[in-house]
Amino acid sequence: MAFNIDQLLTITFTLFAVIDIVGSIPLLISLKGKMGGIKTLQATFVSGALMILFLFLGEAFLKMLGLDIRSFAVGGSVVIFLLGLEMVLGHEIFKGDKDAHAGSVVPIAFPIIAGSGTLTTIMSLKANFETTYILAGIMINLGVVYAVLRSLKFVEKLLGPAGLLAVRKFFGVILLAIAVKIFSSNIAAFGK
Structure with missing residues (x-):
């Protein structure tokens, strides 16, 4: 089987979005201030464990x-749409759970990083893509999550409010297109 970079990129960008x-x-900067810091490794590990667990046992x-x-x-x-x-x-x-007293596991690992949207997306991707690529996409995203959690203040200064808004809207459009693709490729199975 040849390596399919298109599958990996689609999965990685879908999960990133x-x-x-x-x-x-x-939100993370606000929670970090309220909680006196975020346990970056713990939040990344717990969210990754939830995603991988759902990938294999979902x-x-x-x-x-x-x-x-x-x-x-x-x-x-x-949901993705x-x-x-x-x-x-x-x-x-x-509506997100805004309880900041629970620590790095709740609400940061779940539901902010590995929330219902992420877990639903992983299952939706499994209908269209190979597990190996989904696992690789999860790992790449966990690396990004860890890097962002480690450098929250730097990323905020780098992008600025307008940059954050532009990135959010850009990935929103990508999500809409991916949702339409997943819907159309799976809804056809119900007519058979």
Whole structure:
């Protein structure tokens, strides 16, 4: 089997857009101040463990609920679409848990980094892409998450408010397109 760079790039950018670590910088900086710091390695490890656990055990979990991966992918594509719409329009659709007292695991690892949108996306990607590429995409994103958490103040100064807004909107449009692709490739299976 030949290495497929297109699959890896699609998965990596999809997860990057959904995790939206750059768009979360203002929230993360605020939480860092309230909590007296973020345990960067712990937050990265816990969010990675959740993503990988869902990648390998999510399908078995769905079967227990009587669902197949294509049904989940269609449902997930709707969530991804709404996340993209939220990023482009700037209106909050999903209400986040703002409890900062719980530490680096909650709310930073879950739900900010590995939230329902990320876990849904991983399952949706599994319907269309090989597990090896999804795992690689998760690892690349965990590297980015770790780097951003380590350099929150620097990234904020580098991008500025306008830069953060532009990055968020750009990845919102990408998410909308990916959601349409996942939806259209999986909805056809229901007519057969």
